[in-house]
């Protein structure tokens with residue numbers, strides 16, 4: 001899924017050959033899946049559950065925490081019955097109960113890149129005085145089912161990190 005062209009591109013997992021496209025009406029910020037649905041974010045507080053083959057909308061879930069609507073939902077990953085999500089320009093990953101829409105947990109990754117990177121991050125300083133100001137925000141979650149670890153990264157990040165949540 002790409003940001004602005006309203007298409008979802010499909011590739012064969014074994015060789016990355018393109019096998020088709022599907023229309024998507026909104027912006028494309030993040031996409032993941034459970035057993036039955038694609039789950040899509042478009043930068044708001046909503047998650048869209050759609051049928052994978054047709055993109056037919058099955059339900060919309062509004063995400064909230066104790067303070068109200070949780071917007072800027074970005075990259076997503078479905079792990080053991082929960083949706084993990086980046087929020088654009090926030091230093092944490094939230095854990096969402098996809099049935100209720102409630103945020104039930106949070107992984108605090110404040111200054112994670114600066115604390116853990118082995119790369120030269122001086123290129124970020126040219127754009128802004130903090131990594132956040134330079135646009136190097138958390139964005140990217142993957143899951144290693146076997147090891148039960150998360151892969152995390154961000155925009156302009158030079159590395160992918162593997163972390164374990166206790």
Ligand SMILES: [Ca+2]
Pocket residue numbers: 031032075076077140141142
């Ligand atoms: Ca993901």
